[in-house]
């Protein structure tokens with residue numbers, strides 16, 4: 001298969017982690033006889049520095065002319081610490097999502113035996129956790145009217161949802177539940193918010209078209225608690241933009257690191273694949289960021305094009321790296337491997353086996369070495 005992929009590495013650790021995902025995709029292309037071509041484009045703070053615009057037209061055009069987008073992360077303390085800046089890196093990502101109509105953000109959460117064993121959370125609570133968050137991505141409070149008064153004393157952000165915006169992601173979430181464990185949990189704040197009441201009404205109505213799916217409702221405050229108390233109760237979580245953003249970062253603690261959580265943002269015409277984490281500015285250029293979220297986002301990209309065997313190859317390589325402790329410091333407090341090492345291991349493993357990596361790097365099999 002030939003795929004044109006727009007590569008938007010962005011800021012902070014974005015370039016370091018996406019570089020590993022590209023490496024892994026190159027290995028998959030070589031192994032399975034595909035041609036993946038990457039076209040780089042700027043977004044976020046780097047794009048502001050170069051053009052004054054966090055989403056230059058050229059970048060948008062490259063995305064529109066590609067089959068899919070591989071995205072790193074955006075964000076820079078220079079802007080975060082100066083809230084008065086009118087032009088901000090995150091506008092690049094929000095506008096990209098809106099312009100490409102990427103309304104459904106799919107964030108799977110799985111656990112790995114090696115990491116369950118190391119987790120600070122109770123092992124019998126997190127063992128077997130396997131759910132997916134369907135987060136609405138192009139509406140809600142991030143896209144409402146934002147105001148601030150001229151005296152600087154009042155600010156507002158409005159949250160709006162239409163039935164059309166709720167319906168389209170709800171159908172995707174119900175369909176996902178049909179091929180999973182047939183349970184959908186709507187997370188909202190219907191005891192306080194009008195938008196949440198609309199979500200509850202519509203999702204209940206849509207649920208009638210999916211009688212095989214058990215539909216449950218949770219208020220978001222309770223959901224935040226249940227995620228940690230009993231995460232195995234969840235199968236598909238459906239929620240609005242803000243709640244999905246927050247709950248998925250929280251859920252990453254169950255997996256072991258936010259550096260493990262991948263996502264796919266699906267629209268009608270195209271799709272974007274990105275880690276759920278941000279630009280982790282403190283780690284920029286240090287070669288310590290976990291690249292697995294980016295690599296697993298690349299696996300979701302392959303799934304999107306029905307290259308399921310190829311996606312599985314990536315997931316098996318990722319599992320192997322975790323099992324062998326070839327992991328960055330967030331997962332491995334003693335035997336640190338670098339971002340690049342992890343990417344090299346994955347591509348070597350995909351093309352050959354784990355011994356290739358050990359031999360190339362002159363390591364005894366299983367040795368605990370910092371390289």
Ligand SMILES: NC(=O)C1=CN([C@@H]2O[C@H](COP(=O)(O)OP(=O)(O)OC[C@H]3O[C@@H](n4cnc5c(N)ncnc54)[C@H](O)[C@@H]3O)[C@@H](O)[C@H]2O)C=CC1
Nearest residue numbers: 073074075076080258259276277278279280281289290330
């Ligand atoms: N999709 C995106 O591009 C997002 C961008 N951001 C932006 O990123 C910047 C930093 O935001 P933060 O709130 O600090 O969130 P962040 O996700 O960048 O980092 C939070 C913490 O998560 C951990 N972490 C994140 N990615 C990791 C990785 N790959 N490997 C290991 N540990 C990792 C680190 O401990 C880090 O301190 C801000 O400018 C923010 O606006 C935040 C979230 C998403």
Ligand SMILES: CC(C)CC(=O)C(=O)O
Nearest residue numbers: 090093094142245276277
């Ligand atoms: C610009 C932010 C809304 C990005 C973010 O935190 C996310 O999508 O997870």
Ligand SMILES: [Mg+2]
Nearest residue numbers: 245246249276
């Ligand atoms: Mg977020």
